Amino acid sequence: MAESAPRQGILTVSIKDKGALYAAYMPFVxxxxxxxPTNRDYDMGQEVxxxxxxxxxxxxxxxxxxxxxxxxxxxxxxxxSGIGVQFSDQDGGVARNKIETYxxxxxxxxxxTHTM
Numbered sequence: 164m165a166e167s168a169p170r171q172g173i174l175t176v177s178i179k180d181k182g183a184l185y186a187a188y189m190p191f192v193x194x195x196x197x198x199x200p201t202n203r204d205y206d207m208g209q210e211v212x213x214x215x216x217x218x219x220x221x222x223x224x225x226x227x228x229x230x231x232x233x234x235x236x237x238x239x240x241x242x243x244s245g246i247g248v249q250f251s252d253q254d255g256g257v258a259r260n261k262i263e264t265y266x267x268x269x270x271x272x273x274x275x276t277h278t279m
Contacts, residue, residue, distance in 0.1 A: 174212070198232065205230045209230045210229050224261065231248070
């Protein structure tokens, strides 16, 4: 997974394989969400705009969200540092549905993820 942030509130995220998508997706969050590895500092509740590129798709999904999870750098845990972004309902569930279609059959897995 690659993350870049030309400005603090805009994130461009590329997820190229199903394993990385599974590790990043947060199905337990209302409207869905993604964990994005980063060392940048964000505030809880901060609004962000994601441009999400999934797998080999040429089109990026625009997603409005807010920060609901933080794993700070050097937190002493074995977890990857980063942020959890909850999707807003502005896209009518398009991003969540697309992600869950890619993850069909593995969402019920007990493999660990970046968050749980």
